[in-house]
Amino acid sequence: MTDKRIAHTDLNRMLARLAETGTVYVPARDETGDTVLMEASRARSLLLNYGNFHLPPKAFFFPQNQTLLSFRDGRPEEAAPPDPKTSFLFGVRPCDARALLALDEVFLGDDRPEPYYARLRAQTTVMTLACAQPMPSCFCTSVGGGPGDDAGADVLVVELEGDLLLKARSPRGEEVLSAVPGLLTDATPAVLEEADKLISVAEEQIASLEVDASGQSLRDAWDSPLWETIGRRCLGCGTCSFLCPTCHCFDITDEVRNGTGRRVRTWDCCAYPLFTLHASGHNPRPTPRERWRQRIMHKFRYAAENHERLFCVGCGRCIRNCPAGIDLRTALTQLGA
Amino acid sequence: MLKNLYLPHPTHIEEVVVENEARDIKTFRLVFEDSQGAAFSHLPGQFAELSLPGVGEAPFGIASSPTETDYLLFTVKRVGLFTTELHSLEPGSRVGVRGPFGKPFPWERMSGKDLVIIGGGFAFTTLRAAITYVLDPARRDDFGSVLVIYGARTPGELMYKDELAEWQARDDIRVHLTVDKADDRWTQHVGVVTSVLEELKPRPDNTLALVCGPPVMIRFAVFSLSKLGFPDDAIILSLEMRMKCGIGKCGRCNIGGKYVCKDGPVFTREELRGLPAEY
Numbered sequence: 329m330t331d332k333r334i335a336h337t338d339l340n341r342m343l344a345r346l347a348e349t350g351t352v353y354v355p356a357r358d359e360t361g362d363t364v365l366m367e368a369s370r371a372r373s374l375l376l377n378y379g380n381f382h383l384p385p386k387a388f389f390f391p392q393n394q395t396l397l398s399f400r401d402g403r404p405e406e407a408a409p410p411d412p413k414t415s416f417l418f419g420v421r422p423c424d425a426r427a428l429l430a431l432d433e434v435f436l437g438d439d440r441p442e443p444y445y446a447r448l449r450a451q452t453t454v455m456t457l458a459c460a461q462p463m464p465s466c467f468c469t470s471v472g473g474g475p476g477d478d479a480g481a482d483v484l485v486v487e488l489e490g491d492l493l494l495k496a497r498s499p500r501g502e503e504v505l506s507a508v509p510g511l512l513t514d515a516t517p518a519v520l521e522e523a524d525k526l527i528s529v530a531e532e533q534i535a536s537l538e539v540d541a542s543g544q545s546l547r548d549a550w551d552s553p554l555w556e557t558i559g560r561r562c563l564g565c566g567t568c569s570f571l572c573p574t575c576h577c578f579d580i581t582d583e584v585r586n587g588t589g590r591r592v593r594t595w596d597c598c599a600y601p602l603f604t605l606h607a608s609g610h611n612p613r614p615t616p617r618e619r620w621r622q623r624i625m626h627k628f629r630y631a632a633e634n635h636e637r638l639f640c641v642g643c644g645r646c647i648r649n650c651p652a653g654i655d656l657r658t659a660l661t662q663l664g665a
Numbered sequence: 666m667l668k669n670l671y672l673p674h675p676t677h678i679e680e681v682v683v684e685n686e687a688r689d690i691k692t693f694r695l696v697f698e699d700s701q702g703a704a705f706s707h708l709p710g711q712f713a714e715l716s717l718p719g720v721g722e723a724p725f726g727i728a729s730s731p732t733e734t735d736y737l738l739f740t741v742k743r744v745g746l747f748t749t750e751l752h753s754l755e756p757g758s759r760v761g762v763r764g765p766f767g768k769p770f771p772w773e774r775m776s777g778k779d780l781v782i783i784g785g786g787f788a789f790t791t792l793r794a795a796i797t798y799v800l801d802p803a804r805r806d807d808f809g810s811v812l813v814i815y816g817a818r819t820p821g822e823l824m825y826k827d828e829l830a831e832w833q834a835r836d837d838i839r840v841h842l843t844v845d846k847a848d849d850r851w852t853q854h855v856g857v858v859t860s861v862l863e864e865l866k867p868r869p870d871n872t873l874a875l876v877c878g879p880p881v882m883i884r885f886a887v888f889s890l891s892k893l894g895f896p897d898d899a900i901i902l903s904l905e906m907r908m909k910c911g912i913g914k915c916g917r918c919n920i921g922g923k924y925v926c927k928d929g930p931v932f933t934r935e936e937l938r939g940l941p942a943e944y
Contacts (some may be wrong), residue, residue, distance in 0.1 A: 396671040399718040404761060406672050438927075440912045443669055550941055577916030580671070580909045584719030591671065591718075596917070603917055604907050607723075607745030610880075612906065612920075612943050622919075622943075630922035 330496040330505050331515035338511045339492060343368055343418060345508045350414030353388075355381070355457075365417060376487055379463045380421045380643060384573035386431060388417065389448045390595075392570075396444075397591040399584055404591070412448050416504070418455040418485075423468045423641040425456040425480035427573030433635040434576050444593075453500050456481035460526055462534045465644030467657055470537045473641050476527030486523040493523045537657050539665055543632030546625060549663045558659055559616030561652045566597035568646035568654075574627065574639040577603075598622050624656075628665050670912055673716035673761025674699055678754055679736060686821025689743040690787050691752055692728065694736050695760055705765065707731055708772055709794035710903060710931045713764025714911045715739060715751065723747040724908045724926070727765060728790040730797035732804070737762065740790045740824060766911040767930050770795055770875060770901060779809035781867045783886050785816045785858055785878030791903060792877050793825055796832065805837060812867050816843040816858040816882070820851050841865065859885040862893075869894040877903045880944075887934055897935035904930050904944055920944050 334342055343352050347368060355378055356371035358364045363378040365385055397404045428449075435442035436449070459466075459475035468474055478484040482501035486493040493515055496502040505512060540546070569575040579596040583589045596603060599619050605611045613619050631639035640656075647655050676695040684690040697705065707713075707727055714722045723745075729738035743752045754760070770791075780799065784792040792815075799808050813832070817823045823842060832840045843854035843861045854861050858878070867874075874895055876886050883902060890900050906918035906925040913927035921940035923929065 396669070397673075403675075403759070404673060404716070404718050406669055434914055434916075438913065440670055440914075442914055576914070578909070578914075580722065580915070582719050582721050587719070589719060591721075593671075596915070598916070606905070606907050607748065618943065625921075626916075626919070630919065633922045 330502055331520060332494045332496075332505050332512035333488075333491045333515045333519050334494060334512050335491055340374065342508045342511050343374070343416075345511070346416050346504065349507070350416055350451075350453075352416045352418060355419035365419065368418075376419070376457070377461070379461070380424070380645075382571070382645075384424050384427065384571065384643065384645065385417060385420050386424070386427060386573050386576075388415075389428065389445055389452070390431060390435070390576060392595050394444050394593040395590045396580065396593050399582075399587065399589050399591070401587050412451045415452045416455060417452060419457045420454050420481075421459060421643070422456050422475060422477035422479070422481070422484075423466075423473050423643040424573045425454050426468075426473050426477055427641045427643070428454065428480040430574040430631070430635070430637060430639045430641070431576055433631075433637065437635070453482045453504055454480060455483040455485055455501075455504070458484060458486040458523075458527055459530050460487060462530055463644060463648070464535075465647040466534050466642060467537060467644060468642035469531055469534045470539050470657075471638050471640050471642040472541060474527070475530035475534070476523070486526060488519065488522050488526065491519065493519055537661055539628065539638070539660060541632065541638060543629035543638070546629040546663065546665050549665070550621070552663060554659070554662050555617045555621045558654060559618075559620045561654055562599060562616045562620055563652050564599045564601065564616060564619070565651060566599050567649050567651065568623075568656075569597035569599060570595055571645040571649055573641060573643055573645070598626070624659065624663070624665070628660070670910075671763070673714070673722070673763045674705070676737070676760050676762050678756050678758045678760060680756055681754070684740060684824040684826075686819070689752075690740060690822075690824060691743075692738055692740040692824075693751070693754075693760070694738055695762060696736050697762075698759075705737070705762070707765035708769035709798045710769035710791050711765040711767050712791075712911075712930060713737070713739075713762050713766060714908075715741075715747075716761030716763060717747065717750055718761070720747055720750045722761075722763070722909070724766070724911060726788075726791035726794075726903070726930075728793050730794045730801065732798055732801040738794075740787065740793070742787045763911065766926055768928070770903075770931055771873075771933075775873055776807050777809065777871075779867075779872040780811045781862075781872055781874040781890075782811065782813045782815075783858055783862060783874060783876045783878070784814070785882040785886075786818070786822070787824065788877040788879065788903070788905075789815055789824055790877075792875060793828070795875060796838070797828075800832070800835075800838060809871065811838040812865065813838065813840040814843065814858050814861050814865070815840070816845070816854075816861070816878075818845045820844050820848055857885065858882060859889045862886065862889050866893060869896070869899065873899050873901060875901050875903075897938060898933045900934040902932055902934060902937065904932060906944060
């Protein structure tokens with residue numbers, strides 16, 4: 329696959345070139361100071377030295393609210409949104425790009441592909457930006473990823489001293505590189521070496537923990553008293569799920585007034601007591617203990633069994649944002665996952 | 666665009682039958698209004714999502730057999746928001762149907778076998794579909810003997826009363842009915858289905874057992890079947906969980922790593938042994 333380099337000063341030119349064929353999203357600060365993926369035309373300046381986005385890019389492919397049907401006079405009509413535009417996401421972090429492969433398993437991985445997700449995925453190029461400065465809550469290297477991981481990337485970008493290295497990682501990535509020929513030069517062995525070095529320096533900054541990729545270590549943890557211990561601290565707020573790049577559970581509800589309205593798919597969360605409540609009143613997961621067990625078992629055991637992949641990419645969002653200070657790493661270590 | 670998996674197919678209610686004395690269980694006969702009716706092809710044991718615009722969707726076992734062409738039957742107890750709304754509908758009302766979903770009873774394994782069919786309460790719906798399917802003249806010879814044990818709290822709570830009487834009049838199926846609490850006219854069994862099962866002692870050789878009912882009934886029926894010598898892979902159960910999408914994506918109906926909507930709702934006891942008892 330093609331490896332190219334581009335001068336820092338030419339990066340904006342390259343993105344402008346891509347913007348001729350689609351919408352380009354780049355890392356930028358929004359009005360609240362958060363780093364977000366923003367339409368390049370709206371971004372005042374391109375940001376390269378950031379930790380990660382508050383909200384994972386899953387929201388781009390799996391929006392928080394998705395209209396599935398509309399109702400008129402009580403009759404359902406197919407909501408046929410216009411075909412999504414060609415998009416380029418520049419600056420997705422490696423953990424979040426890897427998470428897309430988990431979402432692919434759920435939404436595309438069987439004989440019933442999810443149409444809304446599938447069309448957004450088909451129209452979008454993911455340009456991953458390797459991490460030079462991991463955050464203290466990052467643990468990607470313990471769950472199969474890393475600061476220079478190219479899983480889920482169409483193009484892997486590594487920021488160097490004066491240049492950026494662009495590594496095509498899929499046919500779509502090759503297309504992107506061949507679309508901006510005048511701006512790129514071949515990556516020399518010295519450039520590739522510099523990139524490898526940067527990545528291994530970043531890797532060394534990430535504390536590692538033991539996580540069994542097969543999920544089998546959790547088989548014996550079903551009756552662990554730790555579920556109760558963690559469950560007692562959990563507020564059931566759902567922040568961890570909403571900010572998790574692999575969490576994909578959703579609800580389907582109707583919003584109707586005077587016979588007109590819509591059926592909408594919204595993010596849901598297994599920490600909520602209503603998530604599994606039967607109409608009869610029976611609830612197979614009645615307390616936070618069972619709900620926490622579900623959350624961890626799903627990501628670290630069931631996903632490994634069903635998809636041979638953990639549904640955790642070590643992005644650390646749940647750790648950074650839990651209002652009760654629950655640290656997933658501690659939980660995993662204590663459970664012997 | 667790919668097929669919209671969330672689009673229900675329009676049907677209308679052709680007939681509503683009140684099934685029980687408490688009048689909180691009704692059978693809805695639905696007829697498709699679009700060409701999808703012909704494409705809707707199911708086997709007993711599968712379910713579908715019923716849809717009411719503005720109310721939502723809920724999953725229900727399909728109570729009709731595929732041999733009953735031209736319509737679908739759903740027998741629904743009034744419990745929550747959706748079922749209350751459904752119960753208020755009259756013939757002519759429109760209902761959306763999405764499906765069929767899930768794995769049916771293992772019909773390829775059931776061919777040539779004797780069948781023991783055990784049901785309790787309003788979970789008897791997909792068993793009604795199975796019995797109707799087995800009794801179809803073109804299919805009846807594919808199976809050995811058929812023993813049905815069906816229980817309800819009172820005689821008035823037994824569903825499908827006309828059909829139960831028809832089946833009891835036939836000689837190619839044995840139907841034992843039991844109630845927890847008899848009334849003056851009741852002449853059949855009194856007691857739980859498991860006591861009838863242990864009294865009849867069906868032989869486990871070359872036999873498969875289908876079990877649908879409330880969790881406590883399932884637990885005791887499975888225990889009794891094991892005592893009678895039924896191996897775990899000959900005990901076939903149908904489970905219920907709260908569902909939304911019906912296609913293994915929304916992530917709420919899992920038991921361990923299995924989704925009830927796509928890996929079930931039908932499981933053998935052997936399959937369930939490998940799963941946590943979180944249902």
